[in-house]
Amino acid sequence: MxxxxxxxxxxxxxxxxxxxxxxxxxxxxxxxxxxxxxxxxxxxxxxxxxxxxxxxxxxxxxxxxxxxxxxxxxxxxxxxxxxxxxxxxxxxxxxxxxxxxxxxxxxxxxxxxxxxxxxxxxQRRFDPMYRKIKEYMNEGEIGDLIYIMSVTRDPPLPNPGVNVEISGGIFLDTSSHDYDTIRWLANTEAKTVMAQGSRVTGQGDYDVTTTTIALSNNAMAYVDACRFSAYGYDTRVEVLGTKGSILVVPVNSSRSNDVVLVKKQDKYEWFIERFQExxxxxxxxxxxxxxxxxxxxxxAEDGRAALEIALAAKLSMQSRKAVDLPLG
Ligand SMILES: NC(=O)c1ccc[n+]([C@@H]2O[C@H](COP(=O)([O-])OP(=O)(O)OC[C@H]3O[C@@H](n4cnc5c(N)ncnc54)[C@H](O)[C@@H]3O)[C@@H](O)[C@H]2O)c1
The missing domain is CATH 3.40.50.720 (NAD(P)-binding Rossmann-like Domain)
Structure with missing residues (x-):
């Protein structure tokens, strides 16, 4: 068929x-x-x-x-x-x-x-890197979840100006990927959301933001989003558990305490290349x-849940207060 x-x-x-x-x-x-x-x-x-x-x-x-x-x-x-x-x-x-x-x-x-x-x-739920992390967690490799950090950094936009009115802004458009990843990996819901943001490039939206999330299973999560990563598109996760941690290393570096300097690059892959598969x-x-x-x-329920976290993050940034879920 x-x-x-x-x-x-x-x-x-x-x-x-x-x-x-x-x-x-x-x-x-x-x-x-x-x-x-x-x-x-x-x-x-x-x-x-x-x-x-x-x-x-x-x-x-x-x-x-x-x-x-x-x-x-x-x-x-x-x-x-x-x-x-x-x-x-x-x-x-x-x-x-x-x-x-x-x-x-x-x-x-x-x-x-x-x-x-x-x-x-x-689409991150279909990406081999994210799937591997989920597999390790499901197999109990790191014990009980304590903390997840999820990063999404975009290279500078080709054309200045982000239309917040039709995209919803950075928490909905960018960080909702991370909120979905966290819900999926942690297999739990967000309880309280606190967010902050800054407009560094002045392109019409907040372009550096952080979201701290208390999860229902008492673990914590942290999301970092940025719209002008000079070294290229970067999405990463670190998961900490009671028996260990799962790390995604940005550059080929396996020795402990390595310091990695990643400089501005003229050519880099963007999300279409990074996530094409x-x-x-x-x-x-x-x-x-x-x-x-x-x-x-x-x-659709997952889409709604990621959206609710993004809206709570927006509210928290505007009110400078922690926001409890579900939203009233
Ligand atoms: N999953 C991901 O990684 C990923 C990556 C890029 C974009 N997106 C999402 O995809 C959506 C589109 O993003 P984009 O970057 O492709 O935007 P875009 O502006 O490049 O494309 C949107 C297209 O929709 C057309 N359009 C607008 N209103 C329409 C209507 N009523 N009927 C028919 N066509 C209409 C526009 O003319 C335009 O060609 C956004 O929600 C964005 O967040 C997701």
Whole structure:
């Protein structure tokens, strides 16, 4: 059985997903791409040998369509996701799920009502490095969890200016990856969130932030996000347990007490290169979920939970106070 799929929003990540679906996943057939920018839709349709649309409603009218990938800016996701679910389509949505919990709750409820699967694009759960960490934890290698640190640092943005209105800002857009990773690795929920941030580059959003999270199992977590890592894209995790620690070393360094100096680089890999296999793996898993009616590894509920932590972090930064979950 082949799953007929369309991609809505074929900018940076949507184009990559469209290419993956058209060339790399046997059980998927890309039957259309949509972008409100007609030129972008035409260009990606020609690269992927499919049909271009400017309006997602036209794609949803196709009776052969089974599922969609939604990769538009977050402010526009809920309307599209709900319309897709209302026409019985399964949805893969890029992170974060929505800008607010009302929309996230409506998506969770509607997916149950319409009996369609929703998978959220937290691709780190499909990455070999993160999977290895999870495997060590599951096997009890480091005993009981005490602390997790998760880092996401982006190289300086190619074009200045981050549109907080439509992306939700750094906690939703960047750190929600780390919040999802922490929930997944720790296998527990966040209890209290404290965050701070600073605007160093003046690009319209906070660009250095920290989040401290008390987890329900009494472990602690810490997230560091930055939008101008001169040495390149960097995502790392350290997990400390009662019997040991799991470390991801940034540069080839295995001796204890090594000091590693990482300087500005002109060429570096970015997230598309770093996670290219994980992006493909998450879509393969989504197609498998649709085909075999299997619960996805990253559900709409997971998307909602990561969003709730991000919103709590935003609130904490603004109020300069710790914020308890669940949000009232
Ligand atoms: N998982 C990841 O690592 C990862 C990486 C990059 C982006 N993302 C997420 O993917 C989403 C898109 O990010 P991007 O960097 O690809 O953005 P982008 O701006 O490059 O692309 C978005 C595209 O959506 C189109 N669009 C906007 N509104 C639309 C609508 N109503 N209907 C159809 N098309 C519409 C735009 O014209 C644009 O081409 C964001 O939520 C972002 O956080 C996730």
């Amino acid at each position: 082949t799953i007929n799929i369309g991609v809505i929003g074929v900018g940076l990540i949507g184009r990559f997903h469209a290419l993956t679906l058209s060339h790399e996943i046997e059980d998927a057939r890309l039957i259309g791409v949509v972008d409100s920018n007609a030129k972008v839709a035409e260009r990606v349709a020609s690269e992927t040998h499919t049909v271009a649309y400017n309006d997602y409603v036209k794609l949803l009218e196709n009776k052969d369509l089974d599922a969609v990938v939604v990769a538009v800016p977050t402010a526009f996701k809920p309307e599209i996701i709900k319309a897709a679910m209302d026409s019985g389509k399964h949805v893969f949505v890029e992170k974060p799920l929505a800008l607010d919990l009302k929309n996230a709750d409506e998506i969770v409820d509607l997916s149950k009502k319409r009996k369609v699967w929703v998978q959220v694009g937290y 994980a992006y493909k793996e998450e879509l393969r898993a989504f197609i498998d979920s649709v085909k075999n009616d299997k619960r996805p590894l990253v559900t």
